[in-house]
Amino acid sequence: MNKLDQLDALSDEYDLVIVGAGPAGLAGAAKAAKLGLKVVVADENPAPGGQIYRGITNSPVAKKDILGKAYWQGTELARALQASNCDYTPQTTVWSAEQTRDDAGAVAKPATFDIGMSKGGKTRLIHARRLLLATGALERPFPVPGWTLPGVMTAGAAQIMLKTSGLVPAGRTVLAGSGPLLLLLADQLKRAGANIVGVLDTTAKGNARSALPHLPEFLFSSYSLYGLKLWVKGKFSLPIVNSVSNLRIGGTDKVERISFLAGAKEQVLECDHVLLHQGVIPAINMSNALGCAHRWDEGMHAWVPVIDDLFQSSVPGIAIAGDAGGIAGATSAAVSGRIAAVAAAQALDKVDARTASAMLDSLVKEAKRLGAGRKFIEALYRPASRLMCPTDPSTIICRCEEVTAGQVRETIQKLAVLGPNQLKAYLRTGMGPCQGRMCGPSVIELIAEERNVPVEEVGYFRLRMPVKPITLQELASVPQSTASKNAVMR
Numbered sequence: 001m002n003k004l005d006q007l008d009a010l011s012d013e014y015d016l017v018i019v020g021a022g023p024a025g026l027a028g029a030a031k032a033a034k035l036g037l038k039v040v041v042a043d044e045n046p047a048p049g050g051q052i053y054r055g056i057t058n059s060p061v062a063k064k065d066i067l068g069k070a071y072w073q074g075t076e077l078a079r080a081l082q083a084s085n086c087d088y089t090p091q092t093t094v095w096s097a098e099q100t101r102d103d104a105g106a107v108a109k110p111a112t113f114d115i116g117m118s119k120g121g122k123t124r125l126i127h128a129r130r131l132l133l134a135t136g137a138l139e140r141p142f143p144v145p146g147w148t149l150p151g152v153m154t155a156g157a158a159q160i161m162l163k164t165s166g167l168v169p170a171g172r173t174v175l176a177g178s179g180p181l182l183l184l185l186a187d188q189l190k191r192a193g194a195n196i197v198g199v200l201d202t203t204a205k206g207n208a209r210s211a212l213p214h215l216p217e218f219l220f221s222s223y224s225l226y227g228l229k230l231w232v233k234g235k236f237s238l239p240i241v242n243s244v245s246n247l248r249i250g251g252t253d254k255v256e257r258i259s260f261l262a263g264a265k266e267q268v269l270e271c272d273h274v275l276l277h278q279g280v281i282p283a284i285n286m287s288n289a290l291g292c293a294h295r296w297d298e299g300m301h302a303w304v305p306v307i308d309d310l311f312q313s314s315v316p317g318i319a320i321a322g323d324a325g326g327i328a329g330a331t332s333a334a335v336s337g338r339i340a341a342v343a344a345a346q347a348l349d350k351v352d353a354r355t356a357s358a359m360l361d362s363l364v365k366e367a368k369r370l371g372a373g374r375k376f377i378e379a380l381y382r383p384a385s386r387l388m389c390p391t392d393p394s395t396i397i398c399r400c401e402e403v404t405a406g407q408v409r410e411t412i413q414k415l416a417v418l419g420p421n422q423l424k425a426y427l428r429t430g431m432g433p434c435q436g437r438m439c440g441p442s443v444i445e446l447i448a449e450e451r452n453v454p455v456e457e458v459g460y461f462r463l464r465m466p467v468k469p470i471t472l473q474e475l476a477s478v479p480q481s482t483a484s485k486n487a488v489m490r
Contacts, residue, residue, distance in 0.1 A: 400432020
């Protein structure tokens with residue numbers, strides 16, 4: 001692996017640019033390099049691993065049992081990248097990716113791309129023959145009263161602190177929400193010495209009945225043993241409260257308490273930290289801005305890119321692997337990255353059709369095997385509708401612009417808002433630094449509820465480059481060219 005500390009060290013052109021260094025990005029890069037492609041991996045983090053394997057090469061957590069065996073499996077992927085001849089640029093933001101265009105704005109070279117990267121206050125545009133988006137997932141927004149108070153963070157944020165710095169919340173900690181990650185993090189934090197005073201499970205009662213038809217497939221899947229062990233361990237070692245609803249976080253200048261209904265009984269827990277989580281969904285901002293087709297997946301209850309068995313998107317030359325293309329877990333993500341790499345190598349004539357077919361047949365079968373059982377997990381941990389559509393009008397929906405649920409509902413009703421792009425024009429929801437990552441899923445749920453239509457009919461934000469914040473100084477550092485103009489002008 002060639003670690004690049006400066007953007008100037010990048011080549012002008014690569015066969016394959018990979019965005020993200022989680023399991024899909026790591027496995028895809030190592031495989032592509034082995035097949036003879038010139039590869040660069042652009043990673044926003046200081047070291048490889050993504051979210052699931054964050055800090056895998058330099059974690060200060062010495063006791064391996066704290067993070068668990070599944071976490072340390074990422075070591076093999078990181079070593080494979082380090083042993084390859086890939087270029088790797090850490091702490092790098094990919095803020096633009098566009099099909100190469102001529103002076104008139106027409107696509108000049110189908111299936112080639114101009115990629116805008118920023119690092120250390122400087123920006124660089126490079127050319128890619130193929131693009132692999134391995135941008136992973138993001139946590140579904142969890143807007144409840146008080147979720148913007150100091151002391152409240154997502155479960156994923158707490159896990160980042162644990163993996164990268166060995167830090168655990170000081171004082172009384174409550175975890176609230178649903179999904180496997182909630183139990184996993186509670187177990188990890190407890191092992192690391194955190195004071196867990198409550199795990200509030202918001203999973204709806206009817207979910208188990210909906211998941212039951214998918215149970216046989218789950219029991220024979222790669223998830224079952226690990227999942228059952230995690231559930232049993234949590235049941236007997238964690239202060240779990242089931243059937244929780246009506247969450248409300250209280251405090252003056254910081255978190256002091258969380259109130260909730262457990263069944264029909266109202267309860268209050270005094271606490272210093274609240275960690276929220278209600279599942280993860282694909283990170284689609286870049287694929288959306290690139291014009292890739294997306295579809296509504298009712299099982300995941302999220303918009304996902306349209307991809308084929310080789311993880312190719314609707315835009316020629318763009319592959320989407322790992323959780324960015326659909327939530328399936330770390331092992332499955334690695335396999336999808338390898339599949340995308342082989343497909344890229346075949347498209348660029350680095351391997352012949354017969355060799356590629358032999359590799360892809362086994363990898364595609366493995367991906368399908370690893371994907372089995374997901375329907376059970378999706379049905380069991382489907383977020384409760386009340387938690388996706390807050391009824392308290394004072395609840396903040398858009399944190400960037402400080403827009404409340406009441407404002408969103410009132411605007412929808414008074415101005416007959418049909419979709420999120422129209423609402424964005426009125427309230428600026430989705431126009432802040434996060435570009436809708438923290439509010440988009442909630443916004444479309446509220447519009448669907450107010451209009452009494454399916455979420456699929458509402459649609460999603462129409463996003464454009466740049467997909468990440470970039471300073472004027474960084475833009476000014478880009479040499480003037482057709483590619484640089486196309487990166488920021490439409």
